[in-house]
Amino acid sequence: MEMKDNEISSSKLYGCYYTSVSNANDIWQSDSVLTFYLPSFAAELAFMLFTNRCLYYLLRPFNQPRIVVEILIGFMMSPEVFGKTEFFKLLAPIKLVVVNETISYVGLVYYVFLAGLDMNLETITSARKKATTIAIAATVIPMVMGGAMYTLLQSMYTGPPEYLAHYDTQKAYMFWTLIYSVTGFPIVTQILADLKLLYTGLGKVALTVAMIIDFYNWVLFALLLPLAFNQTVAIYSVISTGAFVLLCFIVIQPRLVQFVVRKTNQNEWDNCQLFYVVMGAYIFAFVTDFLGTHPVVGALVYGMMLPRGKFSNMLIEKTEDFASVYLAPLFFASCGVRLRIFSVIETQGLAVVVIVLVLSCIPKVLSTVIATQLFGMPLHEGVAIGLLMNSKGILPLIMLIVAWDKEILSVESYSIIIISVLLMTLLVPIIINGIYKPRQLYKQNKLRTIQNLKAEAELKILACVHNPRQATGMINILETSNAIKLSPLRIFVLHLVEITVNTASLLAAHINTQSGAQALTETEQDLENITITFKDYAEQNQNIRVETFAAVSTYSTIHEDIHNVARENRATLILLPFHKQSNVEGILETMDGAFKDINQNVMRDAPCSVAIFVDRGLGSLFKVNLRLLMVFFGGPDDREALALAWRMSKHEGIQLSVVRVNMLGEAAQVDSSPQAESRELFSAVMDSEKQREFDDEYVSSFRLKAVNNKDSITYSEKEVHSSNDIPLVLEELDKLGYDLYILGQGTRRNYLMLSDLLKRTDCPELGVIGDMIASNNFGSCSSLLVVQQYGFGGMVFDNTTQNPCQQPIYDCESGDVYLRVEQ
CATH class of the missing domain: 1.20.1530.20 (Na+/H+ antiporter like fold)
Structure with missing residues (x-):
């Protein structure tokens, strides 16, 4: 040629x-x-x-x-x-x-x-x-x-x-x-x-x-x-x-x-x-x-x-x-x-x-x-x-x-x-x-927290689930949130799906899947079951509105989708499932290690408060009355947890016990190490004494307004002098047989003893106390809800550092937070 x-x-x-x-x-x-x-x-x-x-x-x-x-x-x-x-x-x-x-x-x-x-x-x-x-x-x-x-x-x-x-x-x-x-x-x-x-x-x-x-x-x-x-x-x-x-x-x-x-x-x-x-x-x-x-x-x-x-x-x-x-x-x-x-x-x-x-x-x-x-x-x-x-x-x-x-x-x-x-x-x-994502100085008018939520305001919760089983557990914890006409409940259910190579999976959130004769994928079937489960739940209470959709992304970045959904819908609380689930013997077993990373990533820079739910078979309020225990050690996370427990206590089927743990002697030593100071978001404006003042003020308000006016709420105090006392106190409380623990995540309590214990935890996202109770060695049969407050309760893990361009500036008088986001 x-x-x-x-x-x-x-x-x-x-x-x-x-x-x-x-x-x-x-x-x-x-x-x-x-x-x-x-x-x-x-x-x-x-x-x-x-x-x-x-x-x-x-x-x-x-x-x-x-x-x-x-x-x-x-x-x-x-x-x-x-x-x-x-x-x-x-x-x-x-x-x-x-x-x-x-x-x-x-x-x-x-x-x-x-x-x-x-x-x-x-x-x-x-x-x-x-x-x-x-x-x-x-x-x-x-x-x-x-x-x-x-x-x-x-x-x-x-x-x-x-x-x-x-x-x-x-x-x-x-x-x-x-x-x-x-x-x-x-x-x-x-x-x-x-x-x-x-x-x-x-x-x-x-x-x-x-x-x-x-x-x-x-x-x-x-x-x-x-x-x-x-x-x-x-x-x-x-x-x-x-x-x-x-x-x-x-x-x-x-x-x-x-x-x-x-x-x-x-x-x-x-x-x-x-x-x-x-x-x-x-x-x-x-x-x-x-x-x-x-x-x-x-x-x-x-x-x-x-x-x-x-x-x-x-x-x-x-x-x-x-x-x-x-x-x-x-x-x-x-x-x-x-x-x-x-x-x-x-x-x-x-x-x-x-x-x-x-x-x-x-x-x-x-x-x-x-x-x-x-x-x-x-x-x-x-x-x-x-x-x-x-x-x-x-x-x-x-x-x-x-x-x-x-x-x-x-x-x-x-x-x-x-x-x-x-x-x-x-x-x-x-x-x-x-x-569409302007980087400028902006102001959050009020902290997106349950503690600062007005009594007549609508509570918006973003509930994240990986499968239909978790949806049932989430409904049981959401029932306790006391949705009433004066303060209704709006739930955004987000089905978390790991992205696949095909484009069709990306559209699971918005493209209606045909039903009837169509054969659905496992993901679509899960989404349909989750949607039906929450729809039936919403029909039982006219004060509840539910929206269900899916977030399809890589697990390494799906926390950004969760943040955007929460920010878009002005959620007050993000509710996450624990990465372990209970088997028939009541032992917590890991479902997927990636779920743990998702929870930690969400807690780092969440635009509102976050709660992790450890489900050990929490019963439905439609069938049984529930006994709740809130253990208060102090700090912004604990105040947020107490605010949530306070709201739950207004439900007719709930009995709430609040136990304040007073740190005395060796246990009261403050962690003043340079590492602690570098982790603290609020260390420049709030010292430990100021934190105790806030704790005393909020607990006193709770005792005055709730404990003295309702027989279903009790309050007591315990003393802790050393790290050995904490397991003893928890074991004593667990013998009373509560259905649900409510705890603050509490990374920033500033106690030296708790900071040392935190380094040895298997699940730092639960905090020291939450990790103890969730451990299979502890032997508890109670479910657990660990709360992190938005703003000053932000989670910081050892392998990460807080973004220096996102430092909150707190106004003690107004309670407002300014976030400076620089390019």
Whole structure:
């Protein structure tokens, strides 16, 4: 074979070559697949995967989605960067272009099929008016402005007129309008998850709006794309494709869903049978291609037809790497290889490119700001949603490749749009992180504590659970919170789920799972059971409101989701399950060591008070009366625990005993070591004497207002002179058979004896006393609730230090806390 690599058309920038085949093989009229194409393709793919990983981890601190990395890799391989070097000529010879394009389309079809699995028509059709209105505005207005920008670009063109006349201007308008209306739903999901905004009010609205826009864009793509191929028969393509889609959803889908769900429920799938399911995506792609639209339309329809839940989760888990990791990057890279931005800047000028790029970012933001203002949303949230809607996915890239191949868009137009897509998607997470999480001096008007909660205020509790069993235990402890008409209870139930590789799991919090015939995954089944459990609980008391959703994240960062949910909903208390659960013999056994790390991470920088619940079979108040014991050693955590116990004591089915432990003699020595001083958040403004004054004042108020007015509340005092006295006092109290201990975490009590004991605890998040009672060696059968007060009761572990940029400044007179957060 003879190659002429230098015969390249500079006007169209196509790679052209001539081949003369002299091969005795009548079947393979080309070089040998095994000796040339396969090794070359494998080498190129290996290089792209290696570069992808390296660049991905470099950009990861900036929360960049993977599509940015993949386009950048393609740009690096373009002739304007490294494409003309001998290394890349050897790595990716021109003869390999056709092979790459063919295989990339195999991955592209399957990538879009997976996108169809993530798209939920039920959520789209049942979306509220606000989300639908924002989605329509963010689709229509950018379409209009996209056409105007193309007109502006044409008027600013400085090249030869005959070159521009070569392209189809009428169709180019259509592509510009479509591309600027697109929003990549999977990309928005990934950005929100990375920024820990998926479970905020902004995240909920943005996620729904993005899904609606993405669906609208695919519909417009299927309807208008035939015009790019052949305008004379475009109407027939649209009608036939529409008829095929109706046939799929009306006739084929019910039978397909019934068959798939039956086999899934009976666990009858094997790899061979799943292969036939996967091939369905390519059959549907062939049909829509034959009807005159794009193959990916058929793949998308097929993905939307299949049932969600257990089957889709299994299919994505087994096959996603094949499409998303190995084959789809070839398509994204091919988009970057075509990029000629330096040539465009040289011929058209940098000013033209910058103007168009800046104007490209405006339509989505402007449209969402207008729409959100109609619903009274804050301006910064409208801007944030608009920026998120600027995130582009795979659809605009498909449009650009079609426009390139059909000579609809010029090199200048193609390059500028690609850079716009890349720039907008790249900047979105950076800007969102800046404008939606302002780092400035701000004030918490009142401490988010139960102690400072007004008697008539609504108590908001964020209850976190890992499984349905914990949900039952949480309900038993929540029953004691005494929800009444004067002070109702609002519960936000957060199901903590470890993230998996597929996108579908990210949407567990917001995308309604279909019930009935659908086979749910284990996670979805747990979420459904938890939701039903808390819904039944709320129906028994009209003074209780419950909202249930899931937080899906890595266990190492899921505490940030918990913090954001608590902050978003202005929770007063975060209720966490202990990382051990009781077996049939009443012994606490570790469920997952990661749960312990989650609890400690939550306690470090929680935006409100935190409580850890150690459940040893606490009974329900609907069935039995409960005996509660609050052991008071002193300090802000103990005052918060006493405030919670005081509220619980107002329930008719509860008997409360409060025991104050007085530290005397050796036990009363204050820890004044430099290490203790460095740990103390309040050491500069509160000394031990001041703490005792606060303790005496609060205990006296409790005795005056509660103990003397209610027979179900008792108060007593014990003395401790040394560390040996503490176990004796606790054993004496445990013999009385209480159902629940309520303790303060108490890291900052400042007693030298307790500081020494804390170093030897197995579970420092429970504090010294809590660790003793929760120990299996102690032998107690009582449940335990350990409370940490927001502000000055913050947890500090030995392996961490308090962030110096987040030091609270306490105002003793007003009780307010100022948090200085510096950049």
